[in-house]
Amino acid sequence: MTRFVGLLLLASLAACSSSTGPQHLSFEGKSTVSPAVPMDVQTVVTVRNTGDKTTQINTNICGHPILAFTTPERDGARVWQSYDPSIINCMGAQFLATLIPGDYYDFRLTGTIPPSLPSGLYYLALTVNGKLVPAGQFFK
Numbered sequence: 001m002t003r004f005v006g007l008l009l010l011a012s013l014a015a016c017s018s019s020t021g022p023q024h025l026s027f028e029g030k031s032t033v034s035p036a037v038p039m040d041v042q043t044v045v046t047v048r049n050t051g052d053k054t055t056q057i058n059t060n061i062c063g064h065p066i067l068a069f070t071t072p073e074r075d076g077a078r079v080w081q082s083y084d085p086s087i088i089n090c091m092g093a094q095f096l097a098t099l100i101p102g103d104y105y106d107f108r109l110t111g112t113i114p115p116s117l118p119s120g121l122y123y124l125a126l127t128v129n130g131k132l133v134p135a136g137q138f139f140k
Helices: 004-017
Strands: 025-033 039-049 053-060 065-068 096-099 104-113 121-128 130-139
Touching: 025 096, 039 096, 039 121, 039 130, 096 104, 104 121
Parallel strands: 025 130
Antiparallel strands: 025 039, 039 104, 053 096, 065 121, 121 130
């Protein structure tokens, strides 16, 4: 039985290899932050198929909040996130979108920046399909 499952997995992977894969996807993020308190943030990450073949992407971003960092590289500890993913019960299922060449999909998230966040320059990002995508910056 184990051998059969292994062969079935290999066959499934081979069937999926006709898609363009992540090397033919572009990721572009942007955010709008309201200047008034409460500071609401709206983030959009656009994933575009830049390849010449149809591909699929996972559109389930549950458990991936908008993140804020203090460095433009968006590394190190995050100083804010739009929600606590540990309290969200996310389904493990993938929700797929099919993108033909040139097509795109927009991921949209919102959040509220707390007044307790110290003044400073912050860099936003969102993880989409395993990639941390820069999504603008704001000054508080």
